[in-house]
Amino acid sequence: MFLPLRDSIEFTAEAARVCKTVLPSGVRILTEEMLGAPSVAVAASVAVGSRDETGGHFGSTHFLEHLLFKGTERRSARDISIAFDSVGGSSNAATAKEYTSYYARVENAALPLALDLILDMFSSAKIDRHDFDVERTVILEELAMNEDDPEDVAHENLSEALLPGLDLGRPIGGTVETINAVDRESVFAYYKKHYAPQNLVITVAGGVSHERVVELVEAELNRIGWTGSAEPEQRRSQQAMQLPKPEAMRIIKKDVAQANVLLGYQSLHASDPDRFALGILSTVLGGGMSSRLYQEIREERGLAYSTYCYQQGYSDAGYFGVYAGTSEENAKLVTELMRSEVQKVVSGGITAAELELALGNISGGLALRFESPLARMNRLLAAEIGTGEYLSITEVMDRFRSVTRDQIVAVANRVFSVEPTLVAVGKSLKGLR
Incomplete structure (x- = not known):
């Protein structure tokens, strides 16, 4: 079955089919x-991530990211490794909460x-016991490295605190306890269950025809023996859940030398119609050097080197984070x-000038981002599994440009009308609330 999505002209005079x-x-x-691109990005992915792990399989998703290589x-x-190096290529994998991609x-x-x-x-990984034991050690070292990054620790704890008891709140890479507890047989069973033709999504972007x-792909699948008949796995529901x-x-x-402070709010799921208004709000609040957070905390007061905000959306839930890294003695003031x-933003919204500036920021950022075949490949994946x-x-920017200032106030009240969750990493952090 062949489905042409659309022809579009974006950023260059050449059509992207x-x-x-x-x-x-x-x-x-x-x-x-x-057209004219000298390189190509290619991925094999499944819409299975860390949130899909169940008892006995915690950590399996991250394990497979390592073991397939x-x-x-x-x-x-x-x-x-030699094969990729022989053509000057690069390869990697990404494990997320709702998908895994190679x-x-x-x-x-x-x-x-x-x-x-x-x-x-993807189809024929051996996953033998020796490799499994070696990669367990590697993954534990990776977790230890992440634990040494206080900013990463703060973000991991924010998702757990905002989504308590939910699969989305668990860390993507697992924990020392889950990585030590899972066995080779459980990971192999997880692999055989999910890495099947009906779950496979292949995305390619660059200088090659469809x-x-x-x-x-058909030649490779014939060699593998994946020639049966099946319906593609259904996408996740895109309906928001009731959050705890x-x-x-x-x-x-x-x-650590610096306090890392986060304010977090339960927010919009990835397909919420208000996501475009929230995107503009996020840009105005903490999306660049002209943003309110950057100007107030760094430029005017010199209290932080890094401060920003972000929205993380999933199929049925999401959260919004406001971050700053500052000295212990200034942590309370920066939080305030x-x-x-x-x-x-909740009480006064944003100005017309801020709206125009944010639209320019978003438009230019998208243009620069999607110069890359890798970014375009990932956009295809996000559309298919989301x-x-x-x-x-053009359509994305049309939706951003249709947002009114009243809609931005409305989404600010929708997300920020409750007390935020405070997460902080530091030595003493006295007086934080």
Whole structure:
């Protein structure tokens, strides 16, 4: 089945052709042909992430991200590395809460090799016991490295505090306890259950045609033996869930040079119609050097080097964070200033000049971001495993430009009308509330 999504002209005078094919096996192939691009980004992904782990499988998603590079029936881990290096390519993987992706960037002529490698890894990983034991140690070192980053610790704790008891609140990489507890058999069973044709989404962007990609994928699937008939796995529901009451405060004592402070609010899920208004609000509040947080906390008072805000949306939930890194003695004042700037948006909205500035910021940021085949490839993946709706950059900006200042006040009141959750990482943090 072949589904042309649309032709669009974005940022250059060349048309970017976006297409989708669903094979009889249930495998979905989405491409964006970027005329004249010398390279291509390719990924094999599943809409399965850390939130999908159940008892006995906690940590399995992150384990698989590591183990698929450790060898297949046809190739050793060294063979995989040499193959990518032989064409000057790069490869990696990303584990998220709602998906896992294995991707590569190569020159156009090396796409057949990249697809061969990634689909071999995806379908035929060995996951033997020795490799499993080695990667357990590697993952524990990775967790220890993250634990040494106080900003990362603050963000992990914010999601847990805002979404208590939910699968979305668990850390993506697992914990020392879950990584030590999970066994090879559980991870292998998780792999066999989820890494199947009906779950596979292949996304490609760069200097290659859709027809050529489909031809290459079909050849690889025939070699693997994935030629049966199945319906693609259904997407997650895009309806907001009823969230539990968040924690009021979480203080983490660590011997660090700077306090890392976050205010968090339960917020919009990824498909909420108000997300465009919230995006503008986030840009005005903490999206750049001209933002209110940056100007008030850094430029006017010199209290922080880094301060910003962000929205994290999932299929059925989301949260909003306001961050600053500051000295211990200034942590209380900086927290009060962050609260004050949030409440100013709630009570007074934003100015017409701020709205115009934010639209320019967002438009330019999108243009720069989507120069990259990798970013365009990930946009295809997000559309397929999320809403199923692909929006061109023009359509995205039309939605941002349709937002009114009254709508921004409304979404500010919707998100910020409750007391925020306070998360802080530091030595003493006296007086925080």
